[in-house]
Amino acid sequence: MNLQAFMAEDFMLNESFVRYCLQSNDEDVAFWNDWIARNPHKRPETEKAREWVLRLGVRLNASEKQEEFNKLRAMIETDRVHGKRRQNYLPYVAAAAMFAGAIVGAWLWKKQPRTAHSTAAMAYTTYHADSVRKQVILADGSTVILNCNSTLKVPASFNQQERHLILQGEALYDVQKDDKRPFTVTAGQATVQVLGTVFKVRAYLFENNVQVSLLSGKVNVAANNAAAALLPGQKVTTSRGRLIAGTFDAARESDWRSGRLLFKDASLQEIASLLEYWYGVKVHVAPRNYQAIHFNGQFMNKSLPEVIASITYITNLKINISKNELFINQ
Amino acid sequence: MPVPDSKPAAGEALAVFWTEFQQHNEHGLYKIYHELYDNLYHYGISVVLDQQMVKEAINDVFVELWKKREQLIMPDHIPNYIFICFKRRLSKLLGKEHKRSAKYAGQLFQEPEEQPYEAVLIGMEADVQLRHKMEKVLAQLTARQKEFIHLRFYENMSMEEISLKTSASVRTIYNTLHTAMVQLRRILSFLSLTLLWYLVK
The missing domain is CATH 1.10.10.10 (Winged helix-like DNA-binding domain superfamily/Winged helix DNA-binding domain)
Known part of the structure; x- marks a missing residue:
């Protein structure tokens, strides 16, 4: 059998090739993937053959099927959330309701189809990062670095007419420019409208506010009745329904982005605030007289337990994790 | 109706998957889904010739199964059972589509006709x-x-x-x-x- 001489019709009549098209046998799939990769000049013929096998078989191709399966999974996960953890879901619904009420008449309202929040938001894929941050690549090619203890919800309708995300916790967004599909992030009471850009939203429940930092590009932030347009280097924080302008430490953000957590001669208070900032956990320091601490260390993309293990080993501090809160003691 | 002539082994496997999903393990349901997808799709297409509607109906059926998992008892023939659910779902969707069309009003609950x-x-x-x-x-x-x-x-x-x-x-x-x-x-x-x-x- 000389595969090199094969034309589309020959591939179609090869039973192993058909199993590859239908992905019904792992060995055949592996063989043909490898063979086609090594013989790229035959790709037009194999592609033609594959298309015809699927067409004559009246079947969906692998990616169409995957898409359908993802929809099913999103619906079932949503059902799990609704059925089992209704209480956890309530604050989020309340926040969404507050938000919806607050922005009537605002420019955002006009830009988003009304159904986006009610029906489309019902089916979404949920990404959750626990002790290690996660990178999420969205359907439009935008990337999200999801920080620890954070949840990102992507509606099934994402990238159809609009790109809307729901965040709890902290995430950095690198957004692909697409004027036709507005990109918005809702976090607590704030909504960020994006125009091709890199920005970060921090909205942990324990902090009671939302912070939006813009690294490059342009974003509009709306919260309750306030709205602001940010320039690179600027940051806004929500505070009792208002937006407070400020700046952020660019070096610290760039470290955060690269995953480098740096302690330089850090005191107890510095360790506490850096851990709180980095891992999105509330840190409690038990009041007592501590010995002076000077902690040095650098961690590249390490999980919270790993970092805590080194800190406690070197400083003799006791650090306990309980329900996303840290308790430091000596 | 082209109920898949599932090989005996596949039938047993389906029963295992069914038990899994009734015990709140959604992966059991997903396995049944992958097992039957092509057959359901074939049948759906031959009845309605509308990809979108068929895809939607298949997912609806499985979401329904998941929601009712606690009330369900294992059917004698799992593919048969799912096919019947699917057929009902399709005629419901077809009914919705042709609600205002008098032509279809009479055949709402009739067996849909398969195209060659x-x-x-x-x-x-x-x-x-x-x-x-x-x-x-x-x-x-x-x-x-x-x-x-x-x-x-x-x-x-x-x-x-x-x-x-x-x-x-x-x-x-x-x-x-x-x-x-x-x-x-x-x-x-x-x-x-x-x-x-x-x-x-």
Whole structure:
């Protein structure tokens, strides 16, 4: 059998090739993937053959099927959330309701189809990062670095007419420019409208506010009745329904982005605030007289337990994790 | 109704998956989904010729199963049971679609009619030009060719199985199919040529 001489019709009549098209046998799939990769000049013929096998078989191709399966999974996960953890879901619904009420008449309202929040938001894929941050690549090619203890919800309708995300916790967004599909992030009471850009939203429940930092590009932030347009280097924080302008430490953000957590001669208070900032956990320091601490260390993309293990080993501090809160003691 | 002739082993596996999902493990449900997807899709398409509607109906059926997992008892024949759910779902969707059309009002709850394979192949093509070509080529193929294509690609029978069923030799089946494939292939290359011509123009 000389595969090199094969034309589309020959591939179609090869039973192993058909199993590859239908992905019904792992060995055949592996063989043909490898063979086609090594013989790229035959790709037009194999592609033609594959298309015809699927067409004559009246079947969906692998990616169409995957898409359908993802929809099913999103619906079932949503059902799990609704059925089992209704209480956890309530604050989020309340926040969404507050938000919806607050922005009537605002420019955002006009830009988003009304159904986006009610029906489309019902089916979404949920990404959750626990002790290690996660990178999420969205359907439009935008990337999200999801920080620890954070949840990102992507509606099934994402990238159809609009790109809307729901965040709890902290995430950095690198957004692909697409004027036709507005990109918005809702976090607590704030909504960020994006125009091709890199920005970060921090909205942990324990902090009671939302912070939006813009690294490059342009974003509009709306919260309750306030709205602001940010320039690179600027940051806004929500505070009792208002937006407070400020700046952020660019070096610290760039470290955060690269995953480098740096302690330089850090005191107890510095360790506490850096851990709180980095891992999105509330840190409690038990009041007592501590010995002076000077902690040095650098961690590249390490999980919270790993970092805590080194800190406690070197400083003799006791650090306990309980329900996303840290308790430091000596 | 083309209920899949699931091999005995597949039937047992389905029962295991069914138990899994009734114990709140959604992966059991997902396995049944992957196992039956192509068959459900085939049947759906042959009834409504609307990809979107078929895809939606399949997912609806499985979401329903998941929601009712606590009330369900394991059916004797799992594929049969799911097919019936699917058929109901389709006629419901069809009813919605034709709510205002008096023509369909009478047949809301009737057994939907299946289209023959050939009609499905033609009807599936969204592109009018391609549909026309498909029609033309299928008209040129002999009944024997079409039978083999149907068995090999739609029913996914192996050449040996086709040989047993039709008492033609494997060699004959192979050669008959090969000629048919070459004929089919022509319409595609012809179409890409016309596309190119439009682009140049």
